[in-house]
Amino acid sequence: MGMTMSQKILAHHANLESVRAGQLIMADLDMVLGNDITAPVAINEFGKFGKETVFDKDKVALVPDHFSPNKDIKAAEQCKAVRCFANDHDITNYFDVGQMGIEHALLPEKGLVGAGDLVIGADSHTCTYGALGAFSTGVGSTDMACGMATGQAWFKVPSAIKFNLTGSFSKHVSGKDLILHIIGMIGVDGALYQSMEFVGPGVKNLTIDDRFTIANMAIEAGAKNGIFPVDEVALEYMKEHYKKEPRIYEADSDAVYDRVIDIDLSKVKSTISFPHLPSNTRTIDEIGEGEVKIDQVVIGSCTNGHISDLRQAAAILKGKKIAKHVRALIFPATQEIWKQAMHEGLFDIFVDSGCAVSTPTCGPCLGGHMGILAEGERAVSTTNRNFVGRMGHVKSEVYLASPAVAAASAVAGYIADPAKVMEG
Amino acid sequence: MQAKGTVFRYGDNVDTDVIIPARYLNTSNHKELASHCMEDIDQNFIKQVKEGDIMVADKNFGCGSSREHAPIAIKESGISCVIARTFARIFYRNSINIGLPILECPEACDGIKAGDVVSVDFTTGKITNETTGAVYQSEPFPEFMQNLIEAGGLAGYIAKGGK
Numbered sequence A: 001m002g003m004t005m006s007q008k009i010l011a012h013h014a015n016l017e018s019v020r021a022g023q024l025i026m027a028d029l030d031m032v033l034g035n036d037i038t039a040p041v042a043i044n045e046f047g048k049f050g051k052e053t054v055f056d057k058d059k060v061a062l063v064p065d066h067f068s069p070n071k072d073i074k075a076a077e078q079c080k081a082v083r084c085f086a087n088d089h090d091i092t093n094y095f096d097v098g099q100m101g102i103e104h105a106l107l108p109e110k111g112l113v114g115a116g117d118l119v120i121g122a123d124s125h126t127c128t129y130g131a132l133g134a135f136s137t138g139v140g141s142t143d144m145a146c147g148m149a150t151g152q153a154w155f156k157v158p159s160a161i162k163f164n165l166t167g168s169f170s171k172h173v174s175g176k177d178l179i180l181h182i183i184g185m186i187g188v189d190g191a192l193y194q195s196m197e198f199v200g201p202g203v204k205n206l207t208i209d210d211r212f213t214i215a216n217m218a219i220e221a222g223a224k225n226g227i228f229p230v231d232e233v234a235l236e237y238m239k240e241h242y243k244k245e246p247r248i249y250e251a252d253s254d255a256v257y258d259r260v261i262d263i264d265l266s267k268v269k270s271t272i273s274f275p276h277l278p279s280n281t282r283t284i285d286e287i288g289e290g291e292v293k294i295d296q297v298v299i300g301s302c303t304n305g306h307i308s309d310l311r312q313a314a315a316i317l318k319g320k321k322i323a324k325h326v327r328a329l330i331f332p333a334t335q336e337i338w339k340q341a342m343h344e345g346l347f348d349i350f351v352d353s354g355c356a357v358s359t360p361t362c363g364p365c366l367g368g369h370m371g372i373l374a375e376g377e378r379a380v381s382t383t384n385r386n387f388v389g390r391m392g393h394v395k396s397e398v399y400l401a402s403p404a405v406a407a408a409s410a411v412a413g414y415i416a417d418p419a420k421v422m423e424g
Numbered sequence B: 001m002q003a004k005g006t007v008f009r010y011g012d013n014v015d016t017d018v019i020i021p022a023r024y025l026n027t028s029n030h031k032e033l034a035s036h037c038m039e040d041i042d043q044n045f046i047k048q049v050k051e052g053d054i055m056v057a058d059k060n061f062g063c064g065s066s067r068e069h070a071p072i073a074i075k076e077s078g079i080s081c082v083i084a085r086t087f088a089r090i091f092y093r094n095s096i097n098i099g100l101p102i103l104e105c106p107e108a109c110d111g112i113k114a115g116d117v118v119s120v121d122f123t124t125g126k127i128t129n130e131t132t133g134a135v136y137q138s139e140p141f142p143e144f145m146q147n148l149i150e151a152g153g154l155a156g157y158i159a160k161g162g163k
């Protein structure tokens, strides 16, 4: 029986000829990731193993991005614990404030993850690197500790859903709309324990940033990982960034999938997730003009803090002012992206329109710090979760959207169609 | 290995943000985490929960982030076992790794209400609703998982030489 792309990567790392769905395997890891929330717990566990040092100091990445720059004393202590551990173990890939970016944008940019790699991270959006053809998945802190100590992790081999993409996006539609559309269709547990494998002639029309966004939110459908084939677009990105040689795996022609879903990209519309689940989607034409009045707009995060996301937002905000009652916060995902956006003049556009530009941090995405919502407030956000209380008060609301919709909504003061804002 | 206690009953898609809101994740102190467990959907939980009590929920329990703080908060609150129709993948893995027993059993979820007294035998996978007398069968834990749970999680298990 043929293997899926994900299964092939797992088999290779477990030194097995082949694997099948449901099989439990022990596999070698190429990278183990943690942040300032999950790493302190892992460091504590690591201490219990009685290991002198990590399995490979080049294959651990520590990124304090969630509550940093330190939001309060407790957060400062957490970051300090990570910093001390990184120093003690001479961890090569430790990124403190100043080099820090949001982990899932930073690792690909620094060339630490790429095609054919097997990566675990103590952060659920570790699935992002599937955009480059890696098998990457989120785990907890104990798994991270075990990974740091042994260089291995256990996996249950997943089955897969195949998404066969055709066509290309229409104007103002991007990867975020596609993944929200998919989650709306299959539900927040629609791909539970499964891989989401994206294939088909439409893939070549997706930018690398689209793919990062899509793979990033595979977890929001309950998936173990999301993965794309390694094509010209991916190779181009890795040529510039990736430190190793890409290892290209393709699904067997007789690979078995639990389900095949065909999607014509040209039919995907701007899609918004209403509170309080990412699957609670509506397309822009199903939302009345002025129906959902907003207080805040957040553009950034590991999902949509890439340069093309910022460009899309800037294209809409250029020469316009955001609505008077709206606060708009822009969070480039990494220092590199921040610099690039600055050089391209995007910051002028943002600031002139009334937005505030921040240093990279997860802050607002998880209601950690910076941009917390008060009772009854509503935000349109390019982040990935809109659970109860995710961005602040339990009675606040988060609407997930693309950078284009978020920017358009900032101008209108309510959830708005980018096309209309551009015309108007 | 057994558990017995009063049931706290929840619905579908209980996510890690309501199990332990991110605003409290600036600490990894177990007691402090537990003191905020479930507060965004059930303010009474932490006031009422007693050592040994059981949590029962519907589909996709523990969806969302990979924070191990979520099963840690539940375990530290005194909950002895979580029964759900299905669990989100990372939550499942984390629970096992920290030694919180969790069981998937849709039939039990159909028949168990808040306040029922339920007992669970981990060796046989038998779940008994002591209030109604109904008995449900879930997949028993393999031996290594029972050992792992008894060792208080993966770290303790490995330290004891388990493989």
Ligand code: SF4
Residues within 6 Å of the ligand: A066, A102, A103, A104, A123, A125, A301, A302, A303, A361, A362, A365, A366, A383, A384
């Ligand atoms: S930006 Fe949000 S989703 Fe992404 S890693 Fe940070 S907290 Fe998690």
